[in-house]
Amino acid sequence: MSTTADLVTALKKELKSAQMTYADLAQGLGMAESSVKRMLAKGDMALSKIDAICRVLKIDFAELARRVADAQPLLAELTQAQEKAVVADKKLLLCAICVLSQWTLEQIAAEYRLTPAECVKYFAQLDRIGIIELKPLNRYRLKLAKTFRWRPHGPVMHYFRDHAALDYFNGGFDGHAESVLLVHGSVSRAIAPSFVDRLQRVALDFAQQHQADQKLAQKDREGYTLVLAMRSWEFEAFSRLRR
Structure with missing residues (x-):
């Protein structure tokens, strides 16, 4: 506003x-x-x-x-309260994920068990939360930056960890353009942040490609979820073996 x-x-x-x-x-x-x-x-x-x-x-x-x-500047991150409002209703969370992928109201209603009236209601909520600016004819402008990410310890990531992480990683990662890598190593503390920067650039490249490919027909696009992470961590089973 x-x-x-x-x-x-x-x-x-x-x-x-x-x-x-x-x-x-x-x-x-x-x-x-x-x-x-x-x-x-x-x-x-x-x-x-x-x-x-x-x-x-x-x-x-x-x-x-x-x-x-x-x-107005685009948001790179939502507030705790905004994220809490998004995850309070699973249908609202679904619509939030869909608008992040630039889906139209018509596409959401066609793919999911949501009526057009429900979609309008959830779009209005996303507008009040600050994720989109709702325009005439139920079109919208996304108010999130290409570098947008969910808060690391926020409600959405907690929901992902509790309800989606196992489902995601239980996949075979052997389909077209799928891959999962698990790499262990000890590197300099000074150089470690540069790898995080590279991961962020990959995420930005993915987001920019997503924007560029919106001009393609739906049949020529496939939905992917990219998860990038890096942390100082050891298997719990290994940690228990430490002296």
Whole structure:
């Protein structure tokens, strides 16, 4: 949701882009130039005033709000409360995973036992949580960065560990483009973070490829789940054998 201050900042940029002075704006609003300066400097004004300035600038208020929303920084991580809200309803979690993969409402309703009305309800919840910005005709803008990840000790990862990790790793990893690697080794503590950086780059590459391939037909795409991890760890059975 755009704040008034964000809208005022956007209006100042529009004034500059239109090469319109405060005097020009004051004339269009029927106000004194000094009053206009104070109003914009304060950064807070009634929406009716913002709407009036939009008319002078000949821009639509909805378009201004969209530009402000599009300029907001994307989230690399949700808050604890946001994640807790997502996992509170398994159908909502399903929709969250689907929008991360840029599925449309129609695709979700066609693939899962969710009615279009249910999907609309869950999309509205995702909008309130802050994962998407819901647009007309049930389209949306994802508000998460390409580097987005679930909190390491957050509700979603706890859910994954409790309910999905065994199912995931029980797979054979012998299908097309599937692989699982288990590599042990002792490396310098100074060099270890560089491997984490590489893993993060692989995750980013995967996310960017996902975005690029959205233009392909559904039949030419396959859903994959990439799990990358690195930690200082030893089998519990081995640890029990240590002196």
